[in-house]
Amino acid sequence: MDGSRLADLGGERAMSAQVELVGVEKWFGDAQVIKGVDLAVAAGEFVVFVGPSGCGKSTLLRMIAGLEETSRGQILVEGRDATAEPPSKRGLAMVFQSYALYPHLSVRENVGFPLKAAGMSKDEISARVDEAARALRLTDYLDRRPKDLSGGQRQRVAIGRSIVREPVAFLFDEPLSNLDAALRVEMRYEIAKLHQQLGTAMIYVTHDQIEAMTLADRIVVLEAGRIAQVGTPRELYLRPRSLFVAQFIGSPKMNVFTADAVPDLDAPPGAATLGVRPEDLRIAPQGDGGLSGSVDVLEYLGADTFVIVDCGPAGRITARVPGEAGLAPGEAVALEFDRSALHAFDEKGVAVDVPARS
Ligand SMILES: Nc1ncnc2c1ncn2[C@@H]1O[C@H](COP(=O)(O)OP(=O)(O)OP(=O)(O)O)[C@@H](O)[C@H]1O
Numbered sequence: 001m002d003g004s005r006l007a008d009l010g011g012e013r014a015m016s017a018q019v020e021l022v023g024v025e026k027w028f029g030d031a032q033v034i035k036g037v038d039l040a041v042a043a044g045e046f047v048v049f050v051g052p053s054g055c056g057k058s059t060l061l062r063m064i065a066g067l068e069e070t071s072r073g074q075i076l077v078e079g080r081d082a083t084a085e086p087p088s089k090r091g092l093a094m095v096f097q098s099y100a101l102y103p104h105l106s107v108r109e110n111v112g113f114p115l116k117a118a119g120m121s122k123d124e125i126s127a128r129v130d131e132a133a134r135a136l137r138l139t140d141y142l143d144r145r146p147k148d149l150s151g152g153q154r155q156r157v158a159i160g161r162s163i164v165r166e167p168v169a170f171l172f173d174e175p176l177s178n179l180d181a182a183l184r185v186e187m188r189y190e191i192a193k194l195h196q197q198l199g200t201a202m203i204y205v206t207h208d209q210i211e212a213m214t215l216a217d218r219i220v221v222l223e224a225g226r227i228a229q230v231g232t233p234r235e236l237y238l239r240p241r242s243l244f245v246a247q248f249i250g251s252p253k254m255n256v257f258t259a260d261a262v263p264d265l266d267a268p269p270g271a272a273t274l275g276v277r278p279e280d281l282r283i284a285p286q287g288d289g290g291l292s293g294s295v296d297v298l299e300y301l302g303a304d305t306f307v308i309v310d311c312g313p314a315g316r317i318t319a320r321v322p323g324e325a326g327l328a329p330g331e332a333v334a335l336e337f338d339r340s341a342l343h344a345f346d347e348k349g350v351a352v353d354v355p356a357r358s
Contacts, residue, residue: 016043017076018169018201019064019092024073026059026225033059035225036073041169041201048204048212050248051222057205058173060222064203065094065171078168093162094171099154101146101161107133108142111160125164132160135197136190152183156190163194169201176211184208191215209251213237221245243273243349252278252306254343257314262291268354271344280341281319283307283327284334291317291335295327309333 017040026034033056041047049057062068064075066087075083082090101110109116111132112125120128133139136156146154155175162170175191176184188211195202195215206212212219213233221228221236221244229236229245240246246254256275259267267274286292293311305325311317319335327333344352 017041018043018045018078019203020074020076020079021060021064022074022076024060024063024075025071026056026063026068027071033225034063034071037225037227039220039227039230041203044199044201046195046202046204046215046217047220048206048216048218049220049222050206050209050212051228052248053207055222056225057222061094061171061173061203061205065092066090067094091168092171093165093167093169094173095159095162095175096173099146099158101154101157103146106143106145107138107149107157107160110146110157111138111142111164114161114165128164128166129160132163135163135194136160150183151179152187152190155179155187159191159194163198167200169203172202172204174205174207177207184211188214209249213249219249221248239351240343241351243275243345243351246275246343246345246351250277252318252320254278255281255317256345257291257311257317259344261311261313261315265290265342268344268352270346270352271354272347273345273349275343275345276317276337276341278306278318278320280337281317281321282336283319283321283325284336286332286334290337293317293333293335295329295331295333297329298325298327300324307333309335311335 019041021037021039024034024037025032037060049060051057059068063070066085070083074081077090108129112129115125115128133142136159138156138160141149141153176187179187192215204215216233218230219233219236220230223244229241236245236249240249247256254275254277256273259271259274291311291314293309295307296310296316297308299306304320304322307319307321307325307327309317309319317335339356342354344354346352
């Protein structure tokens with residue numbers, strides 16, 4: 001899906017929205033954890049919620065699912081006010097990080113369970129289960145019990161159980177966080193393929209930068225119960241609107257330093273903090289001006305190396321350089337970058353434009 005076209009819908013009520021949040025708030029007693037969220041998820045769109053621990057990602061997803069009551073505002077599903085509907089009436093399918101499979105049932109029975117519970121005919125159940133199994137490459141495992149499956153296969157069974165209900169949208173709450181690193185990569189691919197095949201809207205909560213960047217049509221960055229920024233991964237990476245988003249999106253994090261720490265950088269008017277991403281820095285012999293310091297630590301990763309440089313008043317700055325850096329701790333270096341790579345933020349952390357040097 002063309003992310004920029006979706007972004008153009010902005011805050012407008014898109015008629016094709018599968019799920020829409022209007023002024024949604026959540027209070028737990030006196031504590032307000034969701035502070036007025038507006039968001040329209042379009043048909044077929046993959047939206048990922050990210051944000052620091054405790055910012056309200058899971059609560060917001062559970063409110064959409066109907067597992068948490070909405071204190072104020074509305075949740076619309078296909079244009080219908082679903083705010084007061086129980087989870088089973090919303091037509092949404094939630095996939096949890098724990099698989100919640102029935103151990104005594106086969107894969108076929110597990111996947112078909114919600115359809116049986118809904119009173120569907122055996123033939124129809126069988127057809128839908130076979131179709132879901134094909135999409136998830138589970139056909140050869142239909143007669144096994146969950147205990148005889150790998151973690152990734154169990155996760156696929158859990159997803160299969162959601163697919164057969166043909167939901168309006170899938171809701172995923174950190175579905176891969178129980179899996180080891182290699183399996184996460186494999187399942188990330190599976191979920192991306194599934195989204196391509198089904199074209200169903202997906203709302204996905206994760207801590208994982210790579211999952212967010214690779215899966216999302218749009219990323220929603222939450223900060224203390226509010227949306228800090230919504231945009232395509234590219235927009236958030238290249239044009240973060242705040243220091244918070246700039247430092248949250250990207251790994252290793254964007255380097256930031258106070259504008260007065262490097263006087264000859266010619267900071268834009270109103271800039272209190274400057275930022276440069278690690279891959280935008282080049283290492284040069286120490287000369288005059290720019291960021292200079294001494295190599296503190298080298299982190300060799302194979303394809304590239306993170307060079308952590310102690311830059312005095314500008315603090316510790318990380319540069320990401322291809323291959324081996326060919327440097328040693330203690331070496332004096334300068335860090336160069338193009339002015340177009342510079343980000344700037346005012347005292348409140350709001351992004352300000354960086355004009356080209358005159
Ligand atoms: N049932 C509850 N009663 C009271 N407070 C709650 C309840 N559930 C969540 N909270 C609080 O609401 C806030 C948001 O929690 P939530 O689990 O949505 O955050 P999160 O962004 O998903 O965090 P994490 O990334 O750690 O899972 C937290 O401060 C949490 O302590």
